Amino acid sequence: MPTIDSHTHVFAAAQAEARGELCARDAAFAEMYAHPKAAIATPAELLAAMDAAGVERAVAAGFAFTAAADIGEQNACLLAAMREAPRRIIPLATINLADDSWRRVAEEALAAGARGFGELRPHNQRWDPLGAAGHGLCDLAGAAGAVLLWHVSEPVGHTYPGKHGGISPAELCQLASVHPATRMIAAHLGGGLPFYLQMPEIRAALANVWFDTAAASLLYDEHSVARAVDLAGTGRVLFGSDYPLLSPSRQLQRLRALLPDGIAQAVCGDNAATLFAD
Numbered sequence: 001m002p003t004i005d006s007h008t009h010v011f012a013a014a015q016a017e018a019r020g021e022l023c024a025r026d027a028a029f030a031e032m033y034a035h036p037k038a039a040i041a042t043p044a045e046l047l048a049a050m051d052a053a054g055v056e057r058a059v060a061a062g063f064a065f066t067a068a069a070d071i072g073e074q075n076a077c078l079l080a081a082m083r084e085a086p087r088r089i090i091p092l093a094t095i096n097l098a099d100d101s102w103r104r105v106a107e108e109a110l111a112a113g114a115r116g117f118g119e120l121r122p123h124n125q126r127w128d129p130l131g132a133a134g135h136g137l138c139d140l141a142g143a144a145g146a147v148l149l150w151h152v153s154e155p156v157g158h159t160y161p162g163k164h165g166g167i168s169p170a171e172l173c174q175l176a177s178v179h180p181a182t183r184m185i186a187a188h189l190g191g192g193l194p195f196y197l198q199m200p201e202i203r204a205a206l207a208n209v210w211f212d213t214a215a216a217s218l219l220y221d222e223h224s225v226a227r228a229v230d231l232a233g234t235g236r237v238l239f240g241s242d243y244p245l246l247s248p249s250r251q252l253q254r255l256r257a258l259l260p261d262g263i264a265q266a267v268c269g270d271n272a273a274t275l276f277a278d
């Protein structure tokens, strides 16, 4: 079975070069990428990192831009990357539900091959995930078999660039409860949400929510992924590097060292292969 990185970010080469202009017009982008050492990768660089790590496929997202033109450029890049490497790149399109045209953008992206949407940052883009558009997105994704990748903001702990602006574990729980058939990935171990799977009604409501390991090594102690597997089940945790923030190669090494073999294979590829089966 393949090794799959379920959480990476890429930008068009022209956007990587226009970092300063993007920072000037998009405050959330500036928060995460204004620092010159904050890495920005192109699809070609992602493919090289995948080769170096022995990763066959990667879920590639962009950034939750506000402006329609930036989103358009982002999605064109992601879809072109998929066309050039169709067996390797699984694109998630960027959408902004605060923009009335979001549904058209979403439908066009799915028609062009996007497998879902993300990394969703509703509060950065100033839309309410529990508002009408948020429910509309869940309905659309559920009907299309698309996957929603949410940046889940931990309600506690230290701050870091980009921490806030996603969805809270409580909001995600509420949304998933209303849309139990819509498949969702709660990034960053769901901001602690797996703990509440021990409540029977929450376990039932979150039957189609997966949890990725993106940036877990920056947030939690080294046993956190094993605990998430214990709480959520082997089939519900996905390896995600958050590349280029972290190296897929190093993160894979770490997970394989920390998890028993069978569980590591499920987390590092088999679960995502099932979630993103053609």
Ligand SMILES: [Zn+2]
Pocket (backbone or CB within 6 Å): 119, 150, 151, 152, 187, 188, 214
């Ligand atoms: Zn995130």
